[in-house]
Amino acid sequence: MREIVTLQLGQQSNYLATHFWNVQESYFTYGADEESPIDHDVHFRPGIGSDGSETFMPRTVIYDLKGGFGTLRKINALYDIDDDATSSSLWSGQTIVQRQQPIEASSYQQSLDAGQAPPKLTTSTVRYWSDFNRVFFHPKSIIQLSEYELNSTVMPFEKWHMGEELFGSLDKEHDLLDRDLRPFIEEADQMQGLQIMTGLDDAWAGFAAKYLERLRDEYGKTPIWVFGAQEPNTGLSREKRLLKLANKARALTEFNSQASLVIPLALPESPLPRSVRLDPASTWHVTALFAAAVESTTLYTRLKMSDRVYSSSLGNMADILNVFGKQTIANLEMSVSEIQSSTPNGNGTNGVNGHSDDNRIGPVRSLHGTGVALYADSEAGSEKGAATLDIDLSSPQDLNLNQGYRRRRRRRIFSQVLADRGPESSESAKNDDEAEMEDTYGVRHRPKVHNYRSSVAFPIIDSYPKIFRDSYDHPVKDRVSVRTALSTDSTVTDKVKALRSTVIRSIGLEDRETIGNELAEIADSYKEGWSSDSDDDNDEE
Secondary structure (H helix, E strand, O other), X not given: OOOEEEEEEOXXXXXXXHHHHHHHHHOOXXXXXXXXXXXXXXXXXXXXXXXXXXXXXXXXXXXXXXXXXOOOOOOOHHHOOOOOHHHHOOOOOOOOOOOOXXXXXXXXXXXXXXXXXXXXXXXXXXXXXXXXXXXXXXXXXXXXXXXXXXXXXXXXXXXXXXXXXXXXXXXXXXXXXXXXXXXXHXXXXXXXXXXXXXXOOOHHHHHHHHHHHHHHHHOOOOOEEEEEEOOOOOOOOXXXXXXXXXXXXXXXXXXXXXXXXXXXXXXXXOOOOOOEOOOOOOHHHHXXXXXXXXXXXXXXXXXXXXXXXXXXXXXXXXXXXXXXXXXXXXXEEEEEEEOOOOOOXXXXXXXXXXXXXXXXXXXXXXXXXXXXXXXXXXXXXXXXOOOOOOXXXXXXXXXXXXXXXXXXXXXXXXXXXXXXXXXXXXXXXXXXXOOOEEOOOOOEEOOEEEEEEEOOOEEOOOOOOOOEEOOOOOEOOOEEEEEEXXXXXXXXXHHHHHHHXXXXXXXXXXXXXXXXHHHHHHHHOOOOOOOOOOHHHHOOO
16 A cells, blocks of 8 residues: 655644645546546545545644644534533533634635635735645644644744653653554555654754654654755844754754654745746745645655556665665755646646546656666666756755855765656756766766656646746746756755854753764765865865
8 A cells, every 4th residue: 555644743844735735635536537647545544524424534643833723623524523622521510611713714715615716825815824725634633732822922932942842741641653643554554654744943843853753763664754844044033043053953963863864945045947936935835836846756656556666665765865874864956847838738637637648647667668777876877867956945055054164075966866747848858967976086976866757747726826937937827847856965064064063052062062973973974985185176166
């Protein structure tokens, strides 16, 4: 079955995950002559609703603060059972119930509930991630943490120790793994892994670190991918920026030792290409860009395939990327291109793109057509070279944190997974350079590059903001081709060193030496094949 169970931790990650689930929902087909390319059992679980009807809901556990769920109810139309707190109370006396004024549902949600065409969403109408949510969640998926309130000015949930302490107190009282996550894991027949979406630079990172530690103790060999979303720093005070960077530094040290793969996600501070136009102040917009990259780079883990030689999994990809066994931090890049009007518009299903022949759904495959090429070294000539794409989501601004530190070496890619989706175009082939790199000893290297391709384009559904532009600068309304590159490379050394030198003095004395040493070890693990004393030979100005 190769199921994946998801953990969503915090407001930023819940925006990201909502985009992800909405896209998965768009792949469902309902006609007898239609077939979805997606194996829905990977991310969705079957169940029975309160009225006896069959349900299909995400395999996910969602944590957020008080007020963070907006209009989303724990009990929805599919599980409309009695949730009266007084009915289960041990108190037999008179009770007084005080209720807060409920948040009014957005017009988008009202239209969905009424079965009508929803209105266009805007940055002003999206107040919470639930405002653009299109799926039903199982009641066990919804976990509100009432100890903190969303956007509180009195006690904001932003410091690392707050997340650690909150997890510790809750886990001591309830055993969060047993109560919240284990039911989803135990119903999976052959789980391929866990994916965690969390904030990387706020208190949720501390919460996630403790959760990850418990997960690793309980499921020692299970592949765990962590997507760490960061909020844009534009407009923040120096104190706030330093706090976020300190949280991130702690997160990288903790995640690096526990996760199979850690993928930081940050909006580049440099200008985006003309094909992307978004509002950096809108979490809805920023996480939409993240979601397009995350959903595209993991597409091959859930496609429906008859020949498993073309399939892959979270564990296999982590092994491919972690060449030397200690490189768990991967960089994610993406490029977006419009689909030419001459391309067929698909088979009419929700977000599923097909062709006019019998093989409408293109399976994930090597760009060169053989399953063997997926695992062959590119030096054999069976794979294309490494690519550098035009949107870098891997926190490239970290290279500029320490103005006294100069990036010393050319980027060396150890391993890279290239994923192309949408109709094949010359734009995809254009970036496939046969790249060779030279280390400080003059030995030439060609990185291990693994190519995947699917004809399933990324769908632009009505809950997704119109952030992509065509060649005429018009919003793309249907679908786009997306190319992603997930890489382990030497830039991690420069980023981690710059991060360390920037935040080390702001970390408490009791943790400063430990965190400083761990960051230095992470930086050193991305220098295989390079001499630290002779990097100047390959300086880039």
